[in-house]
Each structure stands twice: as structure tokens, then as C-alpha cells.
Amino acid sequence: MIVIGLDNAGKSSLISTLKGEPAETVPTLGFCSTKMHIENVAVELFDVGGGKSIRGIWPNFFSKAHGVVFVIDSSDEERFAEAKDCFHEAITHEYVSGKPILICANKQDVRTACKTEKIRETLAVPETEGFKIIGTIAKRGTVGMAEAESSLLRDVVLPLYDEVEDDSEEGIEEGMATGMKWLMGECGSQIGVLAPRVQRETKEEQKKQEKQKKEKEARVKQQKLARERETKTS
Numbered sequence: 472m473i474v475i476g477l478d479n480a481g482k483s484s485l486i487s488t489l490k491g492e493p494a495e496t497v498p499t500l501g502f503c504s505t506k507m508h509i510e511n512v513a514v515e516l517f518d519v520g521g522g523k524s525i526r527g528i529w530p531n532f533f534s535k536a537h538g539v540v541f542v543i544d545s546s547d548e549e550r551f552a553e554a555k556d557c558f559h560e561a562i563t564h565e566y567v568s569g570k571p572i573l574i575c576a577n578k579q580d581v582r583t584a585c586k587t588e589k590i591r592e593t594l595a596v597p598e599t600e601g602f603k604i605i606g607t608i609a610k611r612g613t614v615g616m617a618e619a620e621s622s623l624l625r626d627v628v629l630p631l632y633d634e635v636e637d638d639s640e641e642g643i644e645e646g647m648a649t650g651m652k653w654l655m656g657e658c659g660s661q662i663g664v665l666a667p668r669v670q671r672e673t674k675e676e677q678k679k680q681e682k683q684k685k686e687k688e689a690r691v692k693q694q695k696l697a698r699e700r701e702t703k704t705s
């Protein structure tokens with residue numbers, strides 16, 4: 472499985488929560504991988520960033536993945552356009568299209584977070600099978616806790632919020648497990664198609680990369696020779 476999304480979406484938090492080890496997370500620069508068991512199946516999760524600069528390494532992971540988890544920070548409206556762009560670039564990739572995709576509308580604990588239906592619209596999630604969207608809280612925010620100690624917040628601000636509070640947060644941690652279960656189930660039922668596809672495309676991608684590497688080496692060699700000739704003639 473590959474877990475993608477913009478930086479700060481909550482990918483690393485989601486993975487550590489799933490693993491049951493709320494480890495301290497550091498921003499993902501390249502990628503990292505975590506192995507765990509979900510529903511008695513060994514799964515390897517690749518945590519890959521979604522920023523423009525990192526997208527060059529996407530195909531490498533896309534080719535190996537049976538399913539995709541896309542994580543979005545539902546409270547960061549300023550980056551919705553960027554997230555949508557990232558989402559569509561991923562789902563239309565030749566190694567991804569047709570594979571099961573789970574979308575985690577994360578940070579549902581943030582009061583200003585958009586609900587799953589709004590996120591579905593925002594990302595323009597295709598209305599076809601193979602896409603599922605769930606609300607998640609990968610890691611409950613601690614920001615604001617200290618502030619809540621302040622009497623103004625505690626006595627004046629928070630009670631106002633409590634009045635409008637609904638119960639939509641309930642069962643959200645469970646939602647994450649249900650979401651992963653769905654993804655595993657989809658991958659499982661399509662394994663006859665997915666397994667050979669992954670094998671074929673992984674090889675294809677490896678070949679592409681080897682070719683690129685050779686071409687690069689050849690270029691470097693040419694440049695070196697050219698430099699040597701220059702120093703001889705001067």
C-alpha cells in the first residue's frame with residue numbers, strides 16, 4: 472500500500488496510529504516504509520510525500536502498490552487546491568488508475584475541519600467504485616489544550632462551541648480501521664488482477680529507471696571527456 476498526500480496532512484500519524492505505536496513523527500522528506508499486520512495480512516505501507524518536488528519518485532511506489540491511501544488535512548482550506556491537484560495527478564497515473572483508493576479526510580477533531588461530503592466535493596472524487604472516503608483523526612490535536620487552561624477560553628469560549636457541538640466525531644478512530652479493512656478487502660478480491668499487474672508494472676518501472684540511469688551515466692561520461700579535451704587543447 473502507498474500512503475500519499477501533501478506534507479502535514481497526517482500520513483505519518485495515521486501510520487503510527489494504525490501500527491498502535493504513537494511514535495513521534497518527523498516531516499517526510501523522501502519516503503519511509505512501515506510493515507504491519509491488518510486483518511492478519513502482512514502489509515507494507517509506504518509513506519510518500521505529495522509535494523511537487525517529490526512526485527518524481529511516485530511511479531516507483533505506484534508500480535509496487537496494490538492499493539492507495541490518500542490523506543488530506545480537512546482543516547487546511549488554503550491548501551485544498553494543491554491537495555486536489557496532488558490527488559488527481561496520483562489517481563490518473565498509469566500505475567494507479569483502476570486500483571482501490573481510500574481517502575482519509577483527516578483532522579476531523581479540528582472544529583473548522585470540513586466533513587467528508589465537503590472533502591469529496593473539494594477533491595472531486597470520482598463517483599465510481601474503487602473510491603472510498605472516510606473521516607479520520609490520525610492524531611488528536613494537542614494544540615489549544617494549554618490555551619484551554621486559560622479561564623477566558625474555559626469559561627467563555629468553549630461553552631459556546633459546546634452548544635453547537637454535534638456527535639459527528641463519534642466512531643472516527645474506528646472509521647480508520649474500517650477504511651483499511653475496506654481497502655484490504657478490495658485488494659483481496661481483486662488480487663487475481665492486481666498481483667500480476669503489480670509484478671508487470673514493477674518490472675517495467677525498474678527497466679525505465681535502469682535505462683534512465685544508463686543514459687545519465689553516458690551523459691556524465693561525455694561531459695567528462697569533453698572537459699578533458701578542453702583542458703588538453705588549452
Ligand SMILES: Nc1nc2c(ncn2[C@@H]2O[C@H](COP(=O)(O)OP(=O)(O)O)[C@@H](O)[C@H]2O)c(=O)[nH]1
Nearest residue numbers: 478479480481482483484496578608609610612
Ligand atoms: N488535530 C489533529 N492533528 C493531526 C491529526 N493528524 C495529524 N495531526 C498533526 O498534523 C501534523 C502533521 O502530521 P504528520 O503525520 O507529520 O503529517 P505528514 O507530513 O503527512 O506525515 C502533526 O503536527 C500532527 O500531530 C489529526 O487527526 N488531528
Ligand SMILES: [Mg+2]
Nearest residue numbers: 483497498499
Ligand atoms: Mg510524514
